[in-house]
Amino acid sequence: NTRLAHQSLLQVVMISAHRASTLPPQAADSGVVTSMRSGVGEELHHCNGDMHPLRIDVLTLAAHRRQVWVRLLVDRLTAARPDVKVRVLDAEEATVGLGVESKRQQPHVLINRVSDAAAPALAKATVTLLSAAEARGVRVINGSRCYGIGMSKLLHHVMLDGAGLATPRSVVCRRLPPDEETLAGLRFPVLFKPNSGGFGAGIVRLDSEAELKESVAIGAVKMGEDGMCLLQEYVAPARQETFRVWVAGGTVQCGVRIWHSQPDDFGGCMSAACR
Template sequence: MTTPTVYVIHENADWMPPFRAAFEAEGVPLTEIDLGETGSTVDLGSEPAPGIYWSRMSASAHTRGHVHAKEDTRALLRWLESWGERVVNGSSVLELEVSKVAQHGLLRSHGFDVPRTTAVLGRDGLVEAARAFEPPFITKHNQGGKGLGVRRFDTHADFDAHVASDDFEEPVDGITLIQEYLAAREPFITRAEFVGGRFVYAVRVDTSAGSFELCPADACAVPDPSGGDAVEPFALRPKINADHPLVRRYEALLAEAGIEIAGIEFIETADGRTVTYDVNTNTNYNPDVEAVSPVSGPRSIARFLGGLLAEHEDAADTVFQRA
């Protein structure tokens, strides 16, 4: 009989070292299902191996050459769920990860202030749709991550020229978002991290350099344009804590949506708004923040999933004893 373990479904091995270390430190067994590799098969009539399954599929998988990884994950999660397996961030959460349109709708329907956004299906309608936005405005890809397709335009003429040029980045799903530009009160955004639906910590992300590359993982470190060390814009933001009203609203949102591990990003604007614009269910953790935080994101995940695994094993033992 296979020993129960935590199975992590992912496609990017470069993001895994902090999690491997955290699971080892917590004494929780971890098995990787790397969908960046090809050739796997799934017998749909067979029962999955016992354990807890955790999806870490990323909306940016196609940028690493893993064009089919998201579809592969859809198939795998549907199979697991059809057998009643415990899946953390399952198929409904995956649909949020790969669609900023879905994230916008979820946030708006729960009463959060969200950026004014138009989704343009295909390239042809972009120029006309942009006319409804006063410059500056931004664009981004519906299947985002890593700042995909995020650009600021200060004139319609600049945007028109970009759309007509070879520099235009075609979104993998054909959907480009046009969005109001939000001027920050101070040059940073905030990312609140949650594990098991509960607040872990908040990260202050400095945006003064103007970059939209906000991936916090060590593997995403942004090179210093002067040729020095990598730029490190991440720091703890202790004033955003578990008692903050916005954090409590985020926890309620996650509970209702069935999202168990996530990072939620918001910006405080110059005109007094607090705008939530991203729900990232494939969260990574910055090593410098981890070094000073009293609680660790990866180790919180290891403890949370380890607890689910223990419950799973206890339930299996009870069934066996009754049988």
């Protein structure tokens, strides 16, 4: 499943590389269609005549530089075309898009692989780097808008609702304990969810308003680092499973099923489950 996910990302990268390269727009567009239908190999066939160095930067956390999701991506990119030049940049020190370097030194494509659960200061710096690269005309994959959505459970629900997908009723809280107006019509049990953060951290099931108030009083529940949280009506799954699905170009690429040993395990980390 990890390899399938990277194959999907590689397709997106090479499509972006086409559009950022010196190929005529018509050739790039036809290459996109071919890639979606036949895979990266066929798309690269359209690129054989364009042998200018294709510069791709991968932005990640220093601690993740040697992790499989970065190493496999770099290996696939460098194997895709002989003229691909890949740099792995540590988000803690990178200045991509902010310097005065000429366009000849800028990457054609910047791939953001920084965790959206990174420390707040580093997440802010990453957004700045991505926005600067976008403003410079660099094609960015997992750019500032996408990365910002990934940081927020509230924005997840906004996007899912916009796509017509049903989600449990949720309300946003800006203070604890929430006021009566915020709780009006909310049915318990609920899940308390910090708006920012990952790996299921801080998610707690609360069975009544009284339990909510008690949990706030003893510090058992806390706001996210952005001062927001969600209260979401709890819908018990038919089975103790979480599914993560990758979609690219409107097509489901692959999925992972995560089984939870405990009914109140609300984490959905694929890497932990796959171990």
